[in-house]
Amino acid sequence: MVAVVDWAVIVASLAYAAWALVAVVRNQAPREPYVIGAGVVELLILIQVVVAIVLMIVDGTPDETATFIGYLLMNLLIVPLGLFWALAEKSRWGTSVLVVAALVVPVLVVRMQQIWDAGAA
Secondary structure, eight states: OOHHHHHHHHHHHHHHHHHHHHHHHTTOOOOHHHHHHHHHHHHHHHHHHHHHHHHHHHHOOOTTHHHHHHHHHHHHHHHHHHHHHHHHSOSHHHHHHHHHHHHHHHHHHHHHHHHHHHHHO
8 A cells, every 4th residue: 555645544534533622622513614624534535545446456455355445445434424423413422423433544544554564475
């Protein structure tokens, strides 16, 4: 996998989680700027998915292909699902869902990188 793309996704999702955490502490419900922030993170994840698929086609697949694809799909879905849930819950707990969803993304990216690197070894 491409480290620059991975790091961009990790940094963006952690920044988004920190931003949403500030809103939780300030007792704010999710608003429009959080939708835009989620869109930025999701765009980076989409770029990562496309890059991963191209690399799988060109360089071959990792050893645990099914697990890798599962993490890839979950990474693609976690932010929109968290955003949907957060917008349905019009309290600070809705914003808390955004924090959790954004914190799951770096974990999935690191795990995908581990699977990819294990296949290259």
